[in-house]
Amino acid sequence: MRGSSEMQGARCSAVRLLLLSCCVCAAAGYPFRTPLDLDVTPRITVLSSGLQGCRRFQSSAVNYSTMLLEADSERLYVGARGAVFALNASDISASSALTIEWEASPEQKRQCLLKGKDNKTECFNHIRFLQRFNSTHLYMCGTNAFRPLCAYIDEEKFVMSSQPEEGRDKCPYGPTTGYTALIIDQQMYTASQYEFRSFPDIRRNSPPPTLKTEDAPTRWLNEADFVGSALVRESLGSSTGDDDKIYFFFTETSQEQTTTYSHSRVARVARVCKGDRGGRLTLQKRWTSFLKARLTCSLPEYDFHFNMLRSMFVMPGHTPQDTLFYGIFGLEWKNVKASAVCRFSLTEVQEAFQGPYMENQDSSSKWKEYTGKIPDPRPGTCVTDTLRARGINVSTSLPDDVLDFVRRHPLMSQQVQPSDRRPLLFRRTTDYTHMAVRMIQGLDGQTYHVLYMGTDEGWLHKAVEVEGQLHIIEELQVFEDQQPVDNVLISAEQMSVYLGSSSGVVQLPLSNCHRYASCYDCIFARDPHCAWNGAQCVDIMALEDRSTLIQDIQHGNRGCENTQDDVVLRSRTVRVGDDVLLQCELSSNLATPLWTLDDSELQGYGLNSGFRTGTDGLLIIEARQDQSGLYTCYAVENNIKVAIVSYNITIRLDLPPPPPVEPTEDYYSHFATLLPPTERPSSERPLPPPPAPLLPHSELLTPRNMEAVYLSLITILGGLCVVLTVVLVYVGFCLRVGNRGKYSLRAAAAAYPSSKRNNKNKKQHRNSSHMELKTISSHCNGNGVCNGVSKHQNGGIQDGGFLQIVPGEGHTSPNKEPPPPAPPLPPTPQHHSPECDFPSGLSATLPSVLRRMNGNSYVLLRQSDSENTPSHSYSFAEELNRILEKRKHTQLLPRPDESSV
Structure with a gap:
């Protein structure tokens, strides 16, 4: 007994010690305590659809992992699987590309398979080495399906000038084996694990002595x-x-x-x-x-x-x-x-x-x-x-x-x-894979190092080193499909950066200063290539006279004090009691929003204050008349406050109530796409159809009568079960007596299609789920105001729609199957001005990112325009389709953790 109690006490002590250590680790964040001054966030994010000056090269080959840039000849040589290319360095997408096909022979591929190698990745000729040998020839080596070969390339004709030679001591056998090599004064230095069972080695291969x-x-x-x-x-x-x-x-x-x-x-x-x-x-x-x-x-x-x-x-x-x-x-x-x-x-x-x-x-x-x-x-x-x-x-x-x-x-x-x-x-x-660095002199006379770093997911991060720390200027989505960046090269002559991956080669400009629309935006970027000339952000490398340019790499907040940016001013008319979203999108990931009402900062955004704030806007909850005024959204970055947009809000009592909105079947399916993945109904519990109209009241449907109906139904079903049981027993007896027992009733029941049973279960689940949704529509008054938007444009006030929003809740489902796919969305217009409207009348100023508003779920119901009663109306599903399509192309957060606006 004593031994048992001692063992139990020891276990309790161990458990207490484990819990204590867990608490300490949780409090300290071990081992993931983040050094906030080093874990840098990229300032802006540019998706592949927004890249400017991007050129691409692709072919039937894959794995463009080896690159050689020749500045004198303006050529970019690329080694891939089974081929070598000579591209125009100024424009790699030009049709002047030259190609040398160098595939492994069928016999060598067969020998590779006999060695147990992968026929999809390893049994090919992967070009692992490509460098200049002398003034007239290049030298390349390939794995050749686990039998390496090397060959010379005539640069002028771009053909193999000789038969391939043995490459066993110069090139690794596999496409992923760690490897590096140099040709120095026509001597080749390599480092790798050359053979399958050999030790890693650093060698000088030729000429002797090796x-x-x-x-x-x-x-x-x-x-x-x-x-x-x-x-x-x-x-x-x-x-x-x-x-x-x-x-x-x-x-x-x-x-x-x-x-x-x-x-x-x-x-x-x-x-x-x-x-x-x-x-x-x-x-x-x-x-x-x-x-x-x-x-x-x-x-x-x-x-x-x-x-x-x-x-x-x-x-x-x-x-x-x-x-x-x-x-x-x-x-x-x-x-x-x-x-x-x-x-x-x-x-x-x-x-x-x-x-x-x-x-x-x-x-x-x-x-x-x-x-x-x-x-x-x-x-x-x-x-x-x-x-x-x-x-x-x-x-x-x-x-x-x-x-x-x-x-x-x-x-x-x-x-x-x-x-x-x-x-x-x-x-x-982030897992960075490769990088390249360039030195550039800023307007302050200092030399800055600009880093271009590729990631394992096909992104490029551009950063500048300032006093021992990196500021990430931008992150660019170079490849839509996630794939590692295998090589990064910089050409100062072409002012380009080249990136190789498994699918192709991409050429991007070293900088894109025109992306920054205002003085502060240009200064906040802290890009040594860019400066503000009083009207726009320009590349300093293209200018000889730099005396009037503004640039601040060291601090990123000085020089724009005397400049004035145009602030967009909008007018809104709202009915008392409506929920209204004032949109304010911040282009910088480092900026935070700040709202003012009549030049006074809004203090507190709780439910009692009548306001909720989010990354994309300010929500006025159940608008009151005393909330009328001029709302201004500021972007606060690097201790500088910059006005983005202003709203002149008028909240009135005398506006007519909105007409009722009839929900459609598409309404609920689109509503599901607005919910986060954890709150979306599963495929076996789809959202319910619109509620059926209530039946007229009848005295026959009293509790006592309903109880009698239930008892009658139970009695009838019980009798049917008894009869069915007797029939099954009789049939089974007859089959056994007749010696025809090859047919099994149990097997017949098992043969009943599982899909039908699943459909039956789905129907039961569908009938058991429920959800209640409320809608708010826009309205018009008699003073030239329709849907809450003024039709006048005096004083620089621009018309624009506003969003009416109601809280919504979704019921989660225990099933873990994914929801059914959403219906196809209409195409998105490729180009439009900031103030143009979509064909449906939805304003183009909708937020481009689905983000949460302080933890509450909101359902977007209607975006009104500045016209009176439209000549053609669109259903809610069509309007929501267009909104979702726009946001799909500009999504920044891959997995919103809450329901989004």
Whole structure:
């Protein structure tokens, strides 16, 4: 008994401890406490339908993952699956594209299938390498259905100039294997896991001498996944006669002796000297200058450690020492979407390679810092003027003790920290894939770095770095179908950014300043390409005289104090007791709405105040006469208040009541589309038809008479069941006696179509559900006012419709099946002015986003126009169809969490 009670007490203590830890984690947000200053929201969002200056290239091929931009020839070379293309860099959609078809042979595809590879993805020739070899030829390599081949391309004729050659040591076997390669002075440097069962390796393939990394007794690379490489010509202007170096970036399994990172992945940077020739006896045909160090990109105060390196962009500076490395990092947890951008300097990397080494005395233990004597000359360094003075002109002349130390100590102890010791950007809900960076000088004389970052869902984020942090200028939906961006290139000559994906290549302008309509909108963007010239937002790169331009990248709120923007003024007449929505759409995701009534800020938006506010407008609940006045909506961004729209509202008592609106069957189906997914009825519980008219009262339908009717029905049904049972028993007996038992009544019942039974159940569910809806229509008075809209346009007052809204509630269904599809919607007009009307008379100023109004559900019933009784009327379903069609093309929130207006 004592043991049982002690065990029970221990369990209770464990439960209490678990609950306490859960509470602490919930309070702290562990491990997802968001650094608010780094988790940046893109300022504006542009869908694919709103892209300007966009050009696309597509063909029958797929996987456009390899790109080479030649600024001199104005060509963009693209490697895809089974083909290579030469596109016009100024317009990739032009018909002048050249093509080289290079498919794997049927026999090679058959051999690939025999190896157990996927016939839909792997057994093809994926172009993994495409670079310039010399002034006349390009060089490319492909997987060739798991038997890599390489070939030369005659640039002028754009044809393969020779037969393909063996590519086993130059190209990986699979299309998704981590891989990077460079051609430097006609020498090819590659890093990958080349064969199926081989170890990852960094190689110089041709011409001889060929070199590779060591794998025994100390393996230099541990399950490495390569993402990039770069040449840094450190010999330029070097006072020590230093050699050029090639840097490789990858992720591998951790080897350090720490409890935090045991058995985890870490990001690395490795380097080799371009002039390395290997050792004479020790490290023969091996690198003598290979060293690697860890790249750190983390937020320790929030317990975020970004260990997975996804991409690296090398930003050349004015001198080799000014070189910067921009890396995209991710979390090791595969089920969590998050990204960080960290920037490293070449100086920090060089300091790490000059620091202490790590060692591993026993292969079964972790690595730790080496504290012994270091041989001379320093292991892993390139040949310099100092070594040449000692008679060491090439790596084959290095002493054996130095080479043996290099073999056993490839890892450095010091970690490479990012600039400012923190990431430039952190995004919780985005997985960045590739990036490109461009330097541009602003009007203030400072040089800014503009980043173009592709995501795993086909979006492009454009950001500017200001004092160690990134401001995301815009996010662009480049591909409608969600697909990763596989490559990003920038052309300063063409002022374009190119993005490759599985479906095609897209060309976009580096900036689109005309998107910003006002001075403050242009300043808030903080785009170094854009400035305000007094009339419009223009691209500064196209102007020589910049003396009158306004730009503020540092603060994003100065320079527009003396400018005046036109504010749209509308007039509304409302009947007392109506609910009215005053629309105010904010183009910026960083702006918040602020409403004033007669120049006084509206305080409090609760139910008692008579107002509700949302992202898209202000709702006046059961309008009163004392709520008449001038309502103005302001966008507050970066501590600046900018007027967007004003409404002159008149609330009157003498307006006639609205005519009744007869709900149609489409009314309820369209109402369901306005509800959030959690509140929509399932397919087995559709919304009920309109309620039938009440039957005339009869004395026969008294409770006593109804009880008698029910008893009679039960008696009749019971008798029928008894008779049916007797008949079934008799038939079964006859079948058995007649020895014809091949027919089973149970099987016959089972053969009854399940669809009929389901239909029967659906009918029962349909009859059991109920919903009550109320409608409000517009009205006219005798003073030239119809549907609550003034017909006059004096004083700059513009006519426009207003929305009448009533609260609505939807009943949820326990069934989890999706609702039936909505009927097809009419096409949306592609172009219209802000003040034009749709053919149905609905004003084009409807909100383009379905968003919630402080948690309440509202049903849109009618949008009135400024005309008197229209010559042709439209049903509610038609009006709602048009509204929904417009919003479908401009939806910003993918899953509204409440019923929306």
